[in-house]
Amino acid sequence: MGDYRELWRSLEMDLEKHDLLCEALPPLYEGVYLSQENRPQGMSYFNFVVSEVHGLRIQELKEHKEKGGKVLGTFCLYVPDEIINAAGAIGVGLCGGSQFWVPDGEKVLPRNMCPLIKAFVGAKVGRTCPYFQSCDMLVGETTCDGKKKAWEILNEYTPTHVMELPQMKRDADFSLWFQEVKRFKEKLEELTGNKIDGEKLSDSINLINQKRKALKRLYETRKADPVPISGKDALLISQIAFYDDIERFTAKVNELCDELEERVEKGIGVFPKGAPRIMVTGSPMAIPNWKLHHIIEESGAAVVCEETCTGTRYFEKMVEPQGDTERDFLEAIAKRYFNINCACFTPNDQRIDDIIRLAKEYKVDGVIYYNLQFCTTYAVEYGRVEKALKNAGIPLLYIETDYGNEDVGQIKTRIDAFLEMIR
Numbered sequence: 001m002g003d004y005r006e007l008w009r010s011l012e013m014d015l016e017k018h019d020l021l022c023e024a025l026p027p028l029y030e031g032v033y034l035s036q037e038n039r040p041q042g043m044s045y046f047n048f049v050v051s052e053v054h055g056l057r058i059q060e061l062k063e064h065k066e067k068g069g070k071v072l073g074t075f076c077l078y079v080p081d082e083i084i085n086a087a088g089a090i091g092v093g094l095c096g097g098s099q100f101w102v103p104d105g106e107k108v109l110p111r112n113m114c115p116l117i118k119a120f121v122g123a124k125v126g127r128t129c130p131y132f133q134s135c136d137m138l139v140g141e142t143t144c145d146g147k148k149k150a151w152e153i154l155n156e157y158t159p160t161h162v163m164e165l166p167q168m169k170r171d172a173d174f175s176l177w178f179q180e181v182k183r184f185k186e187k188l189e190e191l192t193g194n195k196i197d198g199e200k201l202s203d204s205i206n207l208i209n210q211k212r213k214a215l216k217r218l219y220e221t222r223k224a225d226p227v228p229i230s231g232k233d234a235l236l237i238s239q240i241a242f243y244d245d246i247e248r249f250t251a252k253v254n255e256l257c258d259e260l261e262e263r264v265e266k267g268i269g270v271f272p273k274g275a276p277r278i279m280v281t282g283s284p285m286a287i288p289n290w291k292l293h294h295i296i297e298e299s300g301a302a303v304v305c306e307e308t309c310t311g312t313r314y315f316e317k318m319v320e321p322q323g324d325t326e327r328d329f330l331e332a333i334a335k336r337y338f339n340i341n342c343a344c345f346t347p348n349d350q351r352i353d354d355i356i357r358l359a360k361e362y363k364v365d366g367v368i369y370y371n372l373q374f375c376t377t378y379a380v381e382y383g384r385v386e387k388a389l390k391n392a393g394i395p396l397l398y399i400e401t402d403y404g405n406e407d408v409g410q411i412k413t414r415i416d417a418f419l420e421m422i423r
């Protein structure tokens with residue numbers, strides 16, 4: 001990474017503390033990613049993005065702001081990217097995936113709370129994330145209780161708009177959600193001074209659908225045996241999707257897919273043919289949370305699918321307008337987002353259907369249910385998923401963990417035993 005100290009200083013970051021983070025990332029990345037064998041050539045772009053994660057992209061955000069553009073930070077898949085883009089703003093995903101930020105989060109939050117929330121709050125409180133420092137506005141949403149209350153804290157640092165997400169999927173709930181989407185559009189028009197019209201919405205819908213299609217294409221290649229790309233690499237790409245430039249990212253994913261499709265044709269894989277195939281389902285894995293995938297793949301199994309917000313939930317559904325008025329576009333956006341299946345909804349049967357469908361599509365040998373510690377909604381939903389998978393004859397393992405390394409040995413032992421059972 002180049003020298004960005006001036007840039008970081010201009011963002012009022014805690015440089016000394018941030019240096020510690022910059023020192024910790026390269027060895028972690030080296031051990032988890034660069035040590036893999038036979039990686040696709042196309043991963044070199046994503047290696048570069050990670051090496052510049054707090055550099056070049058932040059520089060781009062700064063240049064955007066200097067031209068009068070706005071930067072928005074988001075934390076959840078329900079916040080519509082199309083509207084942010086149509087307002088001429090840049091959206092960046094701010095969920096924290098590192099233990100590094102947790103102690104600062106615990107200064108203002110209870111300790112017995114999900115590490116993802118503690119990490120993102122800690123990143124802001126400690127001024128160690130240049131993405132947070134670049135944001136003109138944060139966008140929260142009423143999903144789980146911990147997040148709901150975290151917005152009140154973040155609002156003390158950066159203006160935070162909260163979208164009210166209903167937690168049932170009846171017609172009346174959709175009407176409420178549609179109003180929220182419209183309110184969000186108005187809020188962004190006010191923030192950016194840009195009117196969002198039908199044409200801009202249509203262009204944004206197309207642009208972001210292209211990004212989703214590229215990710216879908218990537219995931220399609222993971223259905224092959226041998227699998228042409230590791231689960232760790234696929235996860236990294238999903239994580240980068242949350243903050244990279246949309247057009248560039250889409251082009252690079254498509255380039256990589258050309259290579260992966262060729263690999264599939266030639267039967268080239270990163271794991272031997274017949275290696276155990278695992279699907280991960282549950283809580284999201286924000287960058288640089290690679291813990292579970294690394295353990296699974298070090299044990300010789302391939303992660304071939306993620307039914308998570310850093311997986312299929314992010315790209316599976318497209319925005320499909322039924323007409324060409326501004327209202328049609330907004331309605332299609334609202335519908336697409338409302339149909340995401342997060343455990344904060346009740347009931348959430350469609351997620352269970354998705355898990356079974358994906359397990360079959362990706363021909364998995366077993367499912368690992370990943371629960372971030374203290375994430376109640378996903379923990380409770382486990383019981384229903386367990387029953388459904390048992391009925392479908394699909395082996396399942398439950399792993400609850402945080403961002404620390406203390407339990408790595410124990411998780412590895414459990415995963416080894418699970419793989420032994422399904423081999």
Ligand code: BJ8
Nearest residue numbers: 076077114143144283309342375
């Ligand atoms: S759509 S999963 S991104 S809310 S923060 S719920 S891990 S206790 S992130 Fe989420 Fe949107 Fe749903 Fe996806 Fe649990 Fe932690 Fe809450 Fe979390």
